[in-house]
Amino acid sequence: MSSRLTGIGVSAGVAAGPVARLASPPELPPDTGAEPDPDAATARAREALDAVAADLDARAAKASGPAADVLLAQSMMPRDPALAEQVGKALASGRSLPHAVAEAFGVFRAALEAAGGYLAERAADLDDLCHRTVAQLLDLPMPGLPDPGHPYVLLATDLAPADTATLDPKQVLAIVTEQGGPTSHTAILAKSLGIPAIVACAASRELADDVEVLVDGRAGTVDVEPDPGEAKRAVQVEKERAQAVAASSGPGRTADGTSVKLLVNLGSSAELATASEVDSEGVGLLRTEFLYLSRTTAPSVTEQVESYGAVFAAFAGRKVVVRTLDAGADKPLAFVDHGEEPNPALGVRGWRLARRAPDMLADQLAAIAEARNRHDADVWVMAPMISTPAEAAAFAEQAHALGLPVAGTMVEVPAVAIRARQVLAGCDFASIGTNDLGQYTLAADRMAGELADLLDPWQPALLELVRTTAQAGRELGKPVGVCGEAASDPLLAPVLVGLGVTSLSMAPAALPEVRAGLAARTDADCARLADIALAAADAAEARAAVAKTE
Template identity: 50%
Template sequence: MQPVTLRGTGVVAGFVYAPTAWTRPAPVPPPVSGSLAEEDRPAEVERFKAAAETVAGRFTDRASAATGVATEVLGATAALARDRGWLRAATKLINAGARAETATTEAIEQFVTQFEKLGGLMAERTTDLRDIRNRVLAELMGLPEPGVPRPDSPVILCADDLAPADTAGLDPSLVLALVTRLGGPTSHTAIIARQLGIPCVVAAATLGDVAEGQMLLVDGTSGILTVSPDPVEARRLVAESAALAAEIAAWRGPARTSDGVAVQLLANVQDGAAARRASAGEAEGVGLFRTELCFLTARTEPSVDDQARIYGEVFAAFPGSKVVVRTLDAGSDKPVPFANHEHEENPALGVRGIRLGWTNAGIVERQLDAIAQAAEDTGATDPWVMAPMVATVDEAYEFAELCRARNLKPGIMVEIPAAALLADQFLAEVDFFSIGTNDLTQYAMAADRMSSRLATLTDPWQPAVLRLIQLAADAGGRAGKPVGVCGEAAADPLLACVLIGLGISSLSMAVTAIPTVGVQLGKVTLEQCREAAAQVASARNARDARELARRLLG
């Protein structure tokens, strides 16, 4: 066969050559029959509840066995599977005469429709909802769980999209790469592929043309997929990729450019266990402690003492090292049950992050009290604390005052373009910036970061996004204050070099990405990074920017 080239969005670098394996199809619910007899309805409700709880329990068990980001997304999906809203809707349908299979399908579809109307990050949860529906249906119908096959030899896993339960339990020795027709650079698939360290391409619109078992060459950097490639050339590229992988496995920090300039590489963590794993690796500290992920299932706000204990575990994992704590970034796709989340037409632009203080009196102050107590209990000195979703200088001032009253080092996330545009004024109030590239890209490009159709717009290589990052970095240089990046862009080795060239002082990422970035930084000089940054920021589009960086940085 002649080689055929397809294109998607590359999100995890590397070459893989292997046969394809497609995910198992979802179960087809039985046709709707007549109304269930009234005396049979209570038993049908119990049958439904048992199936839903079995599915939720499997998510919980997998979350307990998983690590890192996989734990987060599986725990969140378990909570969604137990969500009272859809369970109540299904129960109501059964009590009206529907069978459990029909009620499951219709109840989930109600919420899928609602989430799609809300847009933003909530729309991404529709993948999770449909996955829950399919698993509950399979349980009700006595069928195997849908989703990922269990190969006995290495494959490239292909799918329309992948839910957290699909990607979280993958064996990277058998699933060598992930390719999806849908999804974006910050989808669950991309995030977990980075954690597993396997190449990944998303938003490959014509992937459906690739048949089960066809040989495929995946280039996770460029996003190019080659069906039935020349085997000799494919194996050569894979061998080069394997040699680089061996170099990455042997890398030890701290990171430096080839001319000896130190670059601080930090870890993104969500709890004490993740922090301890990061401290056993090459991370120099924590650049992003996502505190909201500790409380995704908490029905009531934890006490200051309880929060302090949780935060203290992270401080204790990195004694004497930099630990940056982010206050609750709840809302939108990460609702925390104890926060008052009102219904909003567009939650991604609504009451989330620091704005939770508007509807939850004292919630920010209590969290800062807990962070201060944790620092005191563990002997952590000068703990760094940053607020998400800060849009005005007044917000930055007020947050900084709260932090300084508790001997905490105040900073803000730069996610809203307003903060980059007025960077000098913001830095007059706070001590540091941390740039969240995922949301910054979403808001700068007016494109839902979870939409596969908009994946080319939500690419952090977009020159407009790089210009905003440069504004923030330049302001940091003038003020003599550090500006880091903690979004997914930091884990891209080439983009990491560009960010350093723009003036970024630290990079925080999934701990598994640190050696890859460290190796790439060691191959270039600071001057090369600066030259690449200047040219890339002036590129016409994201694809040109990426190609320029590849040519200039190797």
């Protein structure tokens, strides 16, 4: 008889097949003590780290979009000279080479975890890099994907970017992990690859290899040993639904014809070609951090003009919402003195960084304005981590003065949602970042896997703040969009529209399904679904109640 496991669905789709588990990382041999030649051992460590970095570069060259960017960023970690220096210190203290490497990575991991926020998200990546380096040193197989000789459902405690980014959708039917959250690398990359995925499914650790399962990435369920006929029908229904979705086109609209702008999120120049080809109404979130992170000096205005201009040219005639630099505290810049902060997640980041480096924001806005003047895109700008009406008004005034006619704010801080009417009175629009707004509202770190239920975008408290913000926008005649991962959930999208949201920005691969889902529902349907979700006791109940209406 079939049993059902539950987790958080992070990439829609249905698939059935036997499970296969990610290979275990290499075990450290007993520590044999000090190396006879510490200098030679340090050199071996450097060679192993370089080999791991080169392997990641090779994987990045085969990948594209978010996957390539993630791998290239990860390949920079083993090349950090400070890591090799830490290995040398561990060797000097009398550790054998494999244990010295593990100790060095452990030091950096602890530092990232202590920093919190974005940096804490990278801590798990270091585990994978450590395992790969140790395997290189011991001449053992690299940890990674299984190869059972047939398509399979991949099981893992969690997935490193090196594994997720190079998945073959023809072989990996679906992904189920014990840990992870809605904004983890697994979620983001699986969605970009179109592979059904479920995270935070702790019970999946009990599944043995080759057990048949039916995975529903939309519902977040794993049926163990399902009835073969039912599984086949579920997959066929999903196939037919996918075909219907692929055939949809045009602007986003409800069944009544109410416009809901459907936009794409864009995080780097590597994603530009793919994103610009999607049938969207533009870019709802252009992240600009890729120009600043991993640099020792700030990008020049000229360099920024060229980079923004490439995006504006690719989206000529369409809307492009540029988010100014979201760095500082949890995403430190090498060329800015960030000082010491007791709680980086609540520290000086985004708009707040202008307190320490006002010229950097001024240069960025000037570059965006100049690029806008050279191209035909409908350019909007918004600032991250705005907390008060005065901050929103000050940013809008500065942007307007530099020739940018439409300036708004991200809604990531609960105070902005609560005071949305006053905030929107001083700027032109708002865009809700549900990832950050959710973590601040529920006081749950985005990367804390055991708190994934609190980070679920279906949380009624989070939806209440979305409604509050959207209602303020409606009263003032100013648009309010959602650009967090919540916008890419085709079941949640009608709820967001029912709450009053006027645009949704998402991963490009998610847009067709969201468009089809909205086209099947009237304005009244969306409002009713919003009421159902808001009346629920928790996220799981909200999702289940809305799903029953389909």
